[in-house]
Amino acid sequence: MQDHLPQSVRVERRPVTETESRRANGPDWDRYADEYQATHGDFLGDVGFVWGPEGLTEVEAGALGELVGRDVLEVGSGAGQCSRWVRSRGGRAVGLDLSHRQLQHSRRLDQETGVAVPSVLGTATELPFADDSFDVVFCSFGALQFVAEIGPALDETARVLRAGGRYAFSVTHPTRWMFPDDPGRPGLTASQSYWDRTPYVEVDDATGRVSYVEHHRTLGDWVSLLADRGFVLRRLLEPEWPEDHDRVWGGWSRERGLLTPGTAIFVADLP
Template sequence: MPARETRQASRGWWDRNADDYQREHGGFLGGAVGARFVWGPEGLDEAEARLLGPAGSLAGRAVLEVGAGAAQCARWLAAEGARPVALDLSYRQLQHARGAAAGGGGTAPFPLLQADAAALPFRDGAFDLACSAYGAVPFVADPAAVIREVRRVLRPGGRWVFSVTHPVRWAFPDEPGPEGLSVAASYFDRTPYVEQDEDGRAVYVEHHRTLGDRVRDVVAGGFRLLDLVEPEWPEWHDQEWGGWSPLRGHLIPGTAIFVCEAA
């Protein structure tokens, strides 16, 4: 599917669905003024995982959040003393980041930018770190282009950490119950998941890459892969989130987090 069509579908879908998404998941992610950085539906928290660096190491660091949504992660970064910039394709998601949609009327204490992750509006080497929690990477036709752009705006040695749906999940139905435990499709089929309107226009698109594809994209983009984190479903977590659930989470991985360093 062409990059332009994918981009238009993603912008439109998130603009239309941002309110419902934040209403349903905003509390788990940290709320309207959240101070949580959650890597995925399993609830792995950056305050504990420290994938971006040890406690105390973020102070004063310039950090780019790609596909920030309502910028809960950027708010947590700011509370850690970092200097975040939150970028998203959806204007409505960024309105939530400003607090206006929730009625707070506040302004985020850091820049919020509407832009395409494959064409970042920053100079080379502008950031010390970059991160994305389920943002942008799964929703673009050419994720390698996003990774190359992130590498361009990072300083040498800068860390890039991003999470996506674990690629193995594409072989299973996106169902939280027992019906989601039987393989239903080929893991190697890279056909994107597309929802269309009555006129046949794409209104939601998500792209599949195998685990090997993701690793090759990272390396070709100028990064070293430091770690691949597959969060286990914690015992305390009893909530379902779409196809993520305690039942499935205890048996198969749901999230893959790539911890990378700019070469």
């Protein structure tokens, strides 16, 4: 969940490759990690699990199912807050993230909380784990929006997940892509097609290099991606914005959240 626009960048909408996405988003998160943790760390909790800016917790959602004694992988783990919470509930959680700096924050929180999360540097499209290694794989606003080759990423998830395992992930609600990323009233007026899947790209004016990428999939795209790999969709959660929740996080806000969903949470099983 990014909420920044670096200076001296231009925004484009154009196709990008997986290599471009990875080269942009890893260093971008390295640059942004300190600010991200300083700004949002209290909201996330050092040993906490929220699914999105609305503040829906895993205690409330129950998306992961039973955790005690289960092997759990978090893809796009950041500083490991969610995995740390899983470990506090008896699960054997492991984290994976593309950002080295985020993993340094994870190590810091390991030491501060006394709840250590084994974590590795890697990408969702090439998970460095053996087949059938995990009972649960999850991603809380993590890697999936930053991956161009989403098919291979879900193939990898299915590969490392044991039969009968659970897969749960949250992303920006796909309908949000119709609107400007503005927490105020301008963010309530649709300005582009929901079916336009052209990636959002930020380019550094000084170097001409792609510095940040996000990819859009519709609700139907996500359902098809899961079904094509044998997943059975159990639930689709669209958290409502709490009436007393005033936090502004990038394009998420109370003004928008009371009218339109900002987060989609998919819960699926691998028979």
